[in-house]
Amino acid sequence: MRSIISVLLENESGALARVVGLFAQRAYNIESLTVSPTNDLTLSRMTITTEVDCKATLEQMMKQLHKLVDVLRVSELTEGSHVERELMLLKVRTPNSEVREEIKRSADIYRGQIVDITPNLYTIQLTGACSKLDAFLATLEESSEIVEVVRSGVCGIARGEKALRG
């Protein structure tokens, strides 16, 4: 099952390495990981998406994360109502006006934006849940050649009053 884990940790050198090391050491899988300082610059917020085989593994994973001395809070997002977003930037080949129009139409439907243009390429920006980005990629593959893709990994937050704070 797919899980999204939010981690609030000290913004200190070595903290990220400890989290990544933990996943490698215990043979846990990381699908994506994003990390950045929060509004409080002494703290970092991390979102990890992972595939686990059962609930017990997820529980152990969260306990192991919490055991790291740098980690303040750990919470799982998919158990409750939440918002998740991923940013994707991609370049597609635009050999002729027909393809250009088709891509523009698709981008509009998915609420993507074309952020850069060359005679041969469009660079498109798209945000949304992973499944939306996957669907957009599949659509583009039908009409053009995808040259390059970069995805940020998932950023997530719980809906409602619930908050992960220091």
Added chain:
Amino acid sequence: MEMLSGAEMVVRSLQDEGIEHIFGYPGGSVLDIYDAIFQSDKIEHYLVRHEQAAVHMADAYSRATGKVGTVLVTAGPGATNCITGIATAYMDSIPLVVLSGQVPTNWIGDDAFQETDMIGVSRPVVKHSFSCRTAEEIPIAIKKAFYIASTGRPGPVVIDLPKDVQNPLNKFPYEYPKSVSLRSYSPTLSGHKGQIKRAVAALLSAKKPVLYVGGGSIIANASKQVLELAEKLNLPVTNTLMGLGAFPGEHKQFIGMLGMHGTYEANLSMHNADLIFSAGARFDDRVTNNVDKFCPNAKIMQIDIDPTSISKNIHADLPIVGSIEVVLQQMLDLLEETKATNDSESIDAWWDQINEWRAKDCLAYEKSDTHIKPQQVIECLYKVTKGDAIVTSDVGQHQMVAAQYYPFKEPRQWINSGGAGTMGFGLPAAMGCKIAFPDRPVVCVTGDGSIQMNIQELSTCMQYNIPVVILLLNNRSLGMVKQWQKMFYGGRQSHSYMDSVPDFVKLSEAYNHIGIKVDTIDELEPALERAFELKERVVFVDVAIDPEEHVYPMQVKFGSMQDMYLSKTERTDA
């Protein structure tokens, strides 16, 4: 405010932390710290012959005293030589602070001479680590390191100290913090009140309970509570390899060690129990055997200070996070308050059953006219030391035999590498214990494989006169490896035979120690008597034992707890 250099701050911080002994080895990137040590009269430093031994000495010093062990080494190989020692301490939750030198900050990343990323290399086997990039950070890093190492589930902490940070020419204001708190780290000590109530109720209603006591009970100094609870409710008690001594080995309620080489009665009691109450044990694979067949009828109750240890291998029906000492005291208080007790009739019936299993006398062994049996050696050691010695061991058959045949009276008396299984641990461990308790007899029970993994420390013993007894169960082979090869590899003894074991008597004499060779059973007791009488000398007793002896009982692979080989010819599940 007092002005000190980084190097002086390291030494002063250790002093202010109350550290009296440190174990280490100098080198280029810690020369300034060593110079500061030279000028301190409060810290006693022991120079080892290999850094791994320094860590084992500090580790055993900690296991024997409950204090934090401290190590100082140089960068690069000095630091990496510590890794096995650090991993050993990590697996057994032993508090250590390891200070390692590092190349100057402006050289980090340049592959400078003796540069190793110690923080990176040690990361998987430390509880936490610090890298000091300025001298001002040193006192707070050291304070935090000792705090983290010794609280919660203890463990080793590494502090990396680049050379320029130690510079004796640059002085900074020094103040050692009185206390420290970390917003991201606050171990839970008391158990949840509701869980305590439920635990007491479960314990009172159990008809076939077993108290399963691990090393966590020793670390938490909970032996008093373990004993009180066990006696109050007449519970059968089993200790893990790491828990030996937490409950007295000669107590009538002690049913022996459990697990791979546990007693028949301990393993059968576990398998047939209706309640397993684990206090500071972690359901290690050497205890559970096949987890799918583990204790089919038992409700599992588990106390541990480390939430990750709970339900990791075996699901706990009733988990309690907290210090063993505090939680057991909470349970005792509740029992006292409610005056409730368990049903003595069903407990008596349970004891009748256990005593039937006990009657099998699974540790009985056949004596031989031609060979000394390893069991005889440990029994003799027990007799000669009256059960009062601190016993350290290496890893292998001798370790299991010592665990089975020396009933430990008290906690911190049995010092061994349980989790990591580190050969070479025994001798430096004995030295660490002897430094902590110069007036107590300390013996290292070892094998001819293990002792050669840190034999160079005989030289350290000579330099500082650390009079330990080394008791070598010499079977001229890697006994446990050979046992497995005989049992599971068609007897093919691939590289488990030592073709050239040295003359240990001569070797001891070369280091100005006393060596005694024992070839017959008649020589054994006088040799041990003499070894412990020579209180001022290191005595190396080399006992030629039966090379064909196996350790039994032994659990059958992939079986349940009760599936065991009881001898070369008998097994329980056949």
